[in-house]
Amino acid sequence: DYAVHKADANAIGVARTSTPSSSLLDDVRSAYTKDADAKQLLDYFAAPSDKSRQKLAKHLRAHVHRYRVHNGLLLYSAVDDNADRIVVPDDHELKLRITYEYHDAPTSGHQGREKAYLLLTRDFYWSHQYKWVRKYDRACEVCQRVKPEPFSQAPLQSLPTPSECWQSISMGFVFGLPPDNKRRTGIVVFVDRFSKMVHLAAVPAEVTAKQTARLFVD
Structure with missing residues (x-):
């Protein structure tokens, strides 16, 4: 996967826009029960030993030292910075939801593939993450159709502020x-x-x- 460095994020002006909500983290925990790799790792860390380590799949056993468990969440640290990231199980809908929050949500604002990826990987990890974000970004109609005019001088018009939920x-x-x-x-x-x-x-x-x-x- 694409390597992430904090200096890279600062260099292209990426700022943290939010932190994962408790409901999202609960959904991640629940999804672990349907993911074979996550179940293996959680079982191992519940009672770590050389014997239980040998029961892990080969691709997990080789990198198990980069995982740990905290509050029921699997955390993964990359080689380059050792920062903990929440492991996301292989759940299509959950990945879409998380990617949306870091790419499309009002606090993220369609910043583009690289910035969305850097924001996402500050908090979350899954296999082939950069490829996922790249495909998501290419499929985003807003990113592909809306090309800002760098020299446009037209004043911005704010939408009326709604007074209640689902009014606008x-x-x-x-x-x-x-x-x-x-x-x-x-x-x-x-x-x-x-x-x-x-x-x-x-x-x-x-x-x-x-x-x-x-x-x-x-």
Whole structure:
């Protein structure tokens, strides 16, 4: 995977925008039960020994010294900086949710592939992470269609501030993602502008306006 250094993040102006919510961390813990590698590592750290180490899969055994467990979360430290990152299990929907928070959310603001990746890898780790973010970014309609004009002098117009939840929303699609178990390769994102609450739903590439409206109502 792409190497991350704190100096790189500072050099391109990446600032931490948020920290993982407790509900997100609870979802990560729950998803460990469905991931074979995570279950092996958690079992090992529950009672570490040479014998239990030998039971680990070869690819885990070679790097087990880089893992540890804290508050039920698997943490991984990379070779280059030894910073702990939360291990994300192989869960398609969970990866989409986390990537959205570091790429699309109002506090992140479509900063592009490199900045999104550097932000994401400050907190989380999974295999082939850079490849995932690159594919996600290429599939993002906002990033591909909205090209800022560097010399534009037009004044910015603020949207009216909503006074209650779901009075005003923003919506977007991301397509071309790895398919889930129902062969859906996109997500629709609804963001409440008042509370910043986010709802995500997996959609097929040919999703219709009627289907999108039904997802929002549901």
